[in-house]
Amino acid sequence: MDSVVSDAAPGVSPLVEDDEPLQPWQTDRTRAPIATKIVVAGGFGVGKTTLVTTVSEITPLETEALMTEASEEHDDLTATPGKLTTTVAMDFGRITLDDDLVLYVFGTPGQQRFWFMWDDLVRGAIGAVVLADTRRLKDCWPALDYFESCGLPYVVAVNHFDGSERFDPEDVREALTVPAHIPVMIMDARRRISVIETLLSLVGHALDETPE
Numbered sequence: 348m349d350s351v352v353s354d355a356a357p358g359v360s361p362l363v364e365d366d367e368p369l370q371p372w373q374t375d376r377t378r379a380p381i382a383t384k385i386v387v388a389g390g391f392g393v394g395k396t397t398l399v400t401t402v403s404e405i406t407p408l409e410t411e412a413l414m415t416e417a418s419e420e421h422d423d424l425t426a427t428p429g430k431l432t433t434t435v436a437m438d439f440g441r442i443t444l445d446d447d448l449v450l451y452v453f454g455t456p457g458q459q460r461f462w463f464m465w466d467d468l469v470r471g472a473i474g475a476v477v478l479a480d481t482r483r484l485k486d487c488w489p490a491l492d493y494f495e496s497c498g499l500p501y502v503v504a505v506n507h508f509d510g511s512e513r514f515d516p517e518d519v520r521e522a523l524t525v526p527a528h529i530p531v532m533i534m535d536a537r538r539r540i541s542v543i544e545t546l547l548s549l550v551g552h553a554l555d556e557t558p559e
C-alpha cells in the first residue's frame with residue numbers, strides 16, 4: 348500500500364519535501380544547527396522576493412498577488428512598469444550555510460501600509476539586509492532609519508538593474524550616509540553566490556556588533 352510514511356527513510360520526517368536535499372542536521376541529531384533569523388528590507392521592486400527565492404532551499408512562502416488598478420494609488424509603478432505582481436505580506440525562505448548555520452530569511456512587505464508588521468518581523472532577528480536600487484536610492488531610507496533606530500545590525504546590498512548606471516559601493520555609502528563600519532556591497536539578487544556573500548557578510552557584521 349502506498350503510504351507517505353512508509354516511503355520515507357527511517358528517522359526522516361515524512362514532512363520533508365521529496366525534492367528538498369536533506370541537510371546534515373536533518374538526519375544527524377549531533378549536528379544541531381544554529382538557527383538564526385534575518386530580515387530583508389528595501390523599497391518596492393528592489394529584489395526582496397528575488398533574493399529569498401534565489402537562496403531558499405525550501406519552496407519560499409510567497410504571497411505575491413497580481414496588482415490591479417486598485418493598488419495604483421498605493422504602489423508607485425513608474426520605475427518598474429513591467430512588474431505585475433507584488434508581495435502582499437512577506438517572503439520566507441531557509442538556507443543552510445556551512446552545514447550547521449541555518450538562516451531563516453524574511454522579506455519585509457515593501458508597501459508603506461504594512462509598516463505595522465515590522466516590529467513583529469524583526470523580533471529575534473540577528474540582522475537585516477537593506478536592498479538598494481541606485482535609480483531610487485531614497486526608497487531604502489525608511490528601512491535604514493528603522494534599523495538605525497532599533498539598533499538592529501544591517502548591511503546594505505546594492506542591486507544594479509539592467510540599464511542602470513554602475514556605482515561603487517563607496518559612492519552609495521556616501522549618498523545614503525551609511526556609517527563606515529557598516530558593510531555596503533554590490534549584489535545581484537538573482538545569483539545565489541552573490542546573495543550568499545551578502546548573507547555571510549551580514550552574519551559576520553552582526554557577530555562584530557553583538558556584545559559577547
Ligand SMILES: Nc1nc2c(ncn2[C@@H]2O[C@H](COP(=O)(O)OP(=O)(O)O)[C@@H](O)[C@H]2O)c(=O)[nH]1
Nearest residue numbers: 391392393394395396397506507508509535536
Ligand atoms: N538586474 C537585476 N534585476 C533584479 C535583481 N533583483 C531583482 N531583479 C528583478 O527586479 C524585479 C523585481 O524584483 P522583486 O524581487 O519582485 O522585488 P520586491 O518587490 O523587492 O520583492 C524582478 O523582475 C526581478 O527579476 C538584481 O539584482 N539585478
Ligand SMILES: [Mg+2]
Nearest residue numbers: 395396433434
Ligand atoms: Mg516582493
